Amino acid sequence: xxxxxxxxxxxxxxxxxxxxxxxxxxxxxxxxxxxxxxxxxxxxxxxxxxxxxxxxxxxxxxxxxxxxxxxxxxxxxxxxxxxxxxxxxxxxxxxxxxxxxxxxxxxxxxxxxxxxxxxxxxxxxxxxxxxxxxxxxxxxxxxxxxxxxxxxxxxxxxxxxxxxxxxxxxxxxxxxxxxxxxxxxxxxxxxxxxxxxxxxxxxxxxxxxxxxxxxxxxxxxxxxxxxxxxxxxxxxxxxxxxxxxxxxxxxxxxxxxxxxxxxxxxxxxxxxxxxxxxxxxxxxxxxxxxxxxxxxxxxxxxxxxxxxxxxxxxxxxxxxxxxxxxxxxxxxxxxxxxxxxxxxxxxxxxxxxxxxxxxxxxxxxxxxxxxxxxxxxxxxxxxxxxxxxxxxxxxxxxxxxxxxxxxxxxxxxxxxxxxxxxxxxxxxxxxxxxxxxxxxxxxxxxxxxxxxxx
Amino acid sequence: xxxxxxxxxxxxxxxxxxxxxxxxxxxxxxxxxxxxxxxxxxxxxxxxxxxxxxxxxxxxxxxxxxxxxxxxxxxxxxxxxxxxxxxxxxxxxxxxxxxxxxxxxxxxxxxxxxxxxxxxxxxxxxxxxxxxxxxxxxxxxxxxxxxxxxxxxxxxxxxxxxxxxxxxxxxxxxxxxxxxxxxxxxxxxxxxxxxxxxxxxxxxxxxxxxxxxxxxxxxxxxxxxxxxxxxxxxxxxxxxxxxxxxxxxxxxxxxxxxxxxxxxxxxxxxxxxxxxxxxxxxxxxxxxxxxxxxxxxxxxxxxxxxxxxxxxxxxxxxxxxxxxxxxxxxxxxxxxxxxxxxxxxxxxxxxxxxxxxxxxxxxxxxxxxxxxxxxxxxxxxxxxxxxxxxxxxxxxxxxxxxxxxxxxxxxxxxxxxxxxxxxxxxxxxxxxxxxxxxxxxxxxxxxxxxxxxx
Numbered sequence: 001x002x003x004x005x006x007x008x009x010x011x012x013x014x015x016x017x018x019x020x021x022x023x024x025x026x027x028x029x030x031x032x033x034x035x036x037x038x039x040x041x042x043x044x045x046x047x048x049x050x051x052x053x054x055x056x057x058x059x060x061x062x063x064x065x066x067x068x069x070x071x072x073x074x075x076x077x078x079x080x081x082x083x084x085x086x087x088x089x090x091x092x093x094x095x096x097x098x099x100x101x102x103x104x105x106x107x108x109x110x111x112x113x114x115x116x117x118x119x120x121x122x123x124x125x126x127x128x129x130x131x132x133x134x135x136x137x138x139x140x141x142x143x144x145x146x147x148x149x150x151x152x153x154x155x156x157x158x159x160x161x162x163x164x165x166x167x168x169x170x171x172x173x174x175x176x177x178x179x180x181x182x183x184x185x186x187x188x189x190x191x192x193x194x195x196x197x198x199x200x201x202x203x204x205x206x207x208x209x210x211x212x213x214x215x216x217x218x219x220x221x222x223x224x225x226x227x228x229x230x231x232x233x234x235x236x237x238x239x240x241x242x243x244x245x246x247x248x249x250x251x252x253x254x255x256x257x258x259x260x261x262x263x264x265x266x267x268x269x270x271x272x273x274x275x276x277x278x279x280x281x282x283x284x285x286x287x288x289x290x291x292x293x294x295x296x297x298x299x300x301x302x303x304x305x306x307x308x309x310x311x312x313x314x315x316x317x318x319x320x321x322x323x324x325x326x327x328x329x330x331x332x333x334x335x336x337x338x339x340x341x342x343x344x345x346x347x348x349x350x351x352x353x354x355x356x357x358x359x360x361x362x363x364x365x366x367x368x369x370x371x372x373x374x375x376x377x378x379x380x381x382x383x384x385x386x387x388x389x390x391x392x393x394x395x396x397x398x399x400x401x402x403x404x405x406x407x408x409x410x411x412x413x414x415x416x417x418x419x420x421x422x423x424x425x426x427x428x429x430x431x432x433x434x435x436x437x438x439x440x441x442x443x444x445x446x447x448x449x450x451x452x453x454x
Numbered sequence: 455x456x457x458x459x460x461x462x463x464x465x466x467x468x469x470x471x472x473x474x475x476x477x478x479x480x481x482x483x484x485x486x487x488x489x490x491x492x493x494x495x496x497x498x499x500x501x502x503x504x505x506x507x508x509x510x511x512x513x514x515x516x517x518x519x520x521x522x523x524x525x526x527x528x529x530x531x532x533x534x535x536x537x538x539x540x541x542x543x544x545x546x547x548x549x550x551x552x553x554x555x556x557x558x559x560x561x562x563x564x565x566x567x568x569x570x571x572x573x574x575x576x577x578x579x580x581x582x583x584x585x586x587x588x589x590x591x592x593x594x595x596x597x598x599x600x601x602x603x604x605x606x607x608x609x610x611x612x613x614x615x616x617x618x619x620x621x622x623x624x625x626x627x628x629x630x631x632x633x634x635x636x637x638x639x640x641x642x643x644x645x646x647x648x649x650x651x652x653x654x655x656x657x658x659x660x661x662x663x664x665x666x667x668x669x670x671x672x673x674x675x676x677x678x679x680x681x682x683x684x685x686x687x688x689x690x691x692x693x694x695x696x697x698x699x700x701x702x703x704x705x706x707x708x709x710x711x712x713x714x715x716x717x718x719x720x721x722x723x724x725x726x727x728x729x730x731x732x733x734x735x736x737x738x739x740x741x742x743x744x745x746x747x748x749x750x751x752x753x754x755x756x757x758x759x760x761x762x763x764x765x766x767x768x769x770x771x772x773x774x775x776x777x778x779x780x781x782x783x784x785x786x787x788x789x790x791x792x793x794x795x796x797x798x799x800x801x802x803x804x805x806x807x808x809x810x811x812x813x814x815x816x817x818x819x820x821x822x823x824x825x826x827x828x829x830x831x832x833x834x835x836x837x838x839x840x841x842x843x844x845x846x847x848x849x850x851x852x853x854x855x856x857x858x859x860x861x862x863x864x865x866x867x868x869x870x871x872x873x874x875x876x877x878x879x880x881x882x883x884x885x886x887x888x889x890x891x892x893x894x895x896x897x898x899x900x901x902x903x904x905x906x907x908x
Contacts, residue, residue, distance in 0.1 A: 032663065034663065036682050036683045036684070068683075068684060162648060166649045167649065172644075172645055172648065173627055173644070190626075190644060190648075191626055194617055194644075195617060209486065209487075209488065227708075227711065229488060229522075230522060232686060232703070250684040252707075253680070253681055253707065253710065254681075256707065256711065257681065260710070260711075260718070261795070264717060264721065264791060264795070265791065267791070268787050268791030269784060269787065270787075270792060272792055272795040278813075279816035282792075282813070282817045283821045283824070286785070286788050286817070287825070289784070289788075290781060290784060290785060290821055291825065291828060293780070293784055294777070297776065297777040297780050298777065298832065300776050300780070301773050301774055301777045302773075304776065305773045308772070311765070311769040311772045315763075315765040315766035316762065317772075318758060318762070318765045318772035318775065320755055321758075321772065321775050321776055322751065322775055322779050323754060325776050325780070326884065326885055327744065327748055329783070329884065330743070330744060330747055330884070331740070331744060333723065334722055334724035334740050334744075336722065337718060337719065337722030337724055337726050338722075338724060341718070359736070362733035363737050366734060370745070371748060378752065426721070426722065426880055427783075427784035427788075430780065431780050434776050434780050438776060
């Protein structure tokens with residue numbers, strides 16, 4: 001693609017400028033890049049090259065780039081620790097507060113204290129304020145760099161305030177209106193300011209029905225509000241309606257991505273976010289799950305072992321074990337996915353709890369009946385043994401119903417107990433359903449034992 | 455919550471106003487709501503109530519609300535068909551073009567032609583232009599309501615253009631600069647306009663390195679650009695760089711949501727987007743998958759049937775069938791999830807193809823070896839039979855490696871053939887892996903048959 005080619009050329013120019021220590025050429029090309037592309041280039045360098053970059057760029061210029069870099073914690077810590085502490089502190093002070101806080105949260109407390117002591121007192125206190133908000137809340141997402149005004153002024157004077165704030169504010173497209181006690185009383189968009197006359201009073205065009213989120217709200221709920229209302233930013237308040245900060249849509253996109261990846265990871269029983277290509281590392285992350293499930297699977301094996309005599313008398317039973325466990329596992333995975341999704345989008349979890357579980361069990365009965373009838377017909381024809389077909393079909397129906405019950409009940413209970421429902425992963429449900437399916441299968445088979453052996 | 459209570463109260467006032475046919479009160483309360491809340495109220499009504507609403511609100515007022523309603527196609531079609539055709543056409547004309555197009559795409563061609571013929575010619579031609587873009591491309595996401603200017607003017611005159619366009623444009627926060635041939639030459643943000651003096655020439659402050667997407671680009675790639683660069687809007691161009699429209703961040707959030715839900719649905723083998731609480735409907739959607747997989751499972755069953763004699767001689771073999779198929783299935787699901795994710799975030803799919811598959815096979819060998827050794831030790835102790843333990847462990851290792859191969863290779867091939875890799879669902883991989891696992895297991899068992907039977 002043309003754009004990629006052009007970018008590669010620029011990256012080559014930059015590398016050349018670094019090698020030739022041509023600071024002027026480097027700055028010219030580098031500062032003309034979009035900050036995301038600056039980050040891509042920076043991340044492609046080795047340490048000795050990065051050290052040159054730190055001498056070529058001001059803390060403010062580096063801060064703009066760091067505002068958009070998305071890297072794992074390990075690398076971020078490395079970048080910070082290789083800078084002169086004073087330079088790093090200045091850069092942190094120049095970053096948007098929310099991003100600086102995210103970066104500092106990857107360090108240990110001693111390091112954080114060091115950087116805070118090295119930066120201007122005002123910046124340090126802004127950062128300190130945000131540092132103590134809990135992870136995954138509105139407070140941890142918000143920035144304090146917003147524009148707020150009082151209602152008792154004209155559009156002209158508000159535009160003047162905005163002009164002065166435009167350099168530091170993370171967004172200037174919403175202006176929040178507060179009373180003298182800093183309580184949020186309204187919002188006005190830059191669009192409103194632009195279409196109204198300069199002499200209009202803010203109080204007259206102010207939107208008083210301002211949506212806001214509380215500082216302790218879960219980030220998923222905040223994301224849901226953005227999705228529903230199509231906002232570009234939302235104000236964050238404390239329980240007394242004081243305006244504390246704003247959350248912007250770019251941070252919300254990251255939240256939506258993270259939540260989606262974590263739901264997806266849960267369903268697969270593997271963390272897809274840390275996609276490492278090193279098979280040893282990958283194995284060490286997947287093995288705990290596999291081995292845990294292996295022991296659960298051993299329970300199933302010892303259950304079958306318990307029925308070994310039955311199997312030796314009727315080895316035909318062994319033929320259908322994997323069919324029944326497999327089909328029930330598939331059904332359970334479907335239920336699990338639906339239940340986790342329902343939890344994510346439901347406003348009234350109490351109500352959806354019972355409805356989902358009952359709905360899934362009924363769905364299990366219906367799908368189980370159809371699947372059971374199908375397998376009954378197949379076995380009756382294939383093995384010329386309708387009673388065996390009945391046993392397999394009956395077991396299939398019960399196993400699917402129980403798998404649907406487990407698939408929906410377990411995530412719902414997890415959620416009720418305050419855990420992330422996505423932790424009830426697909427592999428866990430299928431392995432658990434293996435156990436119940438085998439139990440059901442052999443019990444039904446025992447009952448009819450005398451009828452289908454010929 | 456207070457906000458919910460307040461909203462409920464307003465909804466009650468509105469219902470009362472409808473019942474009392476108090477148009478003034480209705481309009482006062484309704485138009486004071488956020489458009490998303492208006493939509494919630496509207497969707498809670500029955501048809502006779504909605505008919506009153508259509509007489510109380512202008513097409514423009516209804517259009518604002520319809521711009522944010524997210525409902526399934528069935529309901530949207532119902533809403534449109536119950537309005538007077540002329541009213542519906544006026545409303546469609548007043549909506550943002552991209553949303554009107556989305557709505558029209560749910561109707562059949564005849565209906566679309568009817569509405570287009572009833573609306574003002576200019577609006578109809580704007581909509582027609584967008585109607586023929588393929589689904590899930592930048593073209594299908596874009597709107598034509600943007601602000602574009604030529605470079606040869608001052609900030610003051612640009613602000614004047616903006617002021618006039620603010621009413622209809624979907625965003626005014628980026629202004630796109632074009633040459634006389636309507637080719638995109640740069641971009642300027644409203645923030646830039648505000649911080650610069652009124653007499654500055656646009657040409658002097660213009661950002662010429664404007665990112666854009668092509669009209670045929672896949673919506674996933676467009677979303678990735680938004681994520682990387684934190685844009686609020688992106689211009690869409692044809693292959694000759696002519697500016698055709700813009701994509702805004704609110705549409706991108708919907709895309710990200712849809713893509714996440716579809717990946718998640720794929721992994722679970724169930725469409726979680728259509729979360730219906732009716733068990734019959736739910737069953738009818740899940741059964742095709744379950745029955746298809748049942749037939750694949752029958753292949754596994756007939757394979758075991760082929761080895762029935764072996765099982766009747768050594769019924770102990772039956773004990774470990776579900777353990778081996780289950781564990782291999784879990785490993786295959788992990789591989790699948792990682793491969794699908796890698797495809798989603800990879801820029802160079804050719805390169806990642808071989809690396810992912812080889813990486814997953816190596817990971818399979820390592821996890822398989824560890825899991826195999828574990829089960830060898832357990833069986834050797836539990837059943838006092840090290841040779842049986844060796845058979846199970848060996849089968850486990852091979853089955854896991856093959857499951858990892860299938861889990862990574864199948865989505866990669868799907869992608870290469872132009873299908874959505876997420877279609878290679880988790881249930882499909884586990885059911886397929888049941889088959890290969892059983893094949894591996896009984897073949898290894900046959901080889902060592904004479905050694906472990908005592």
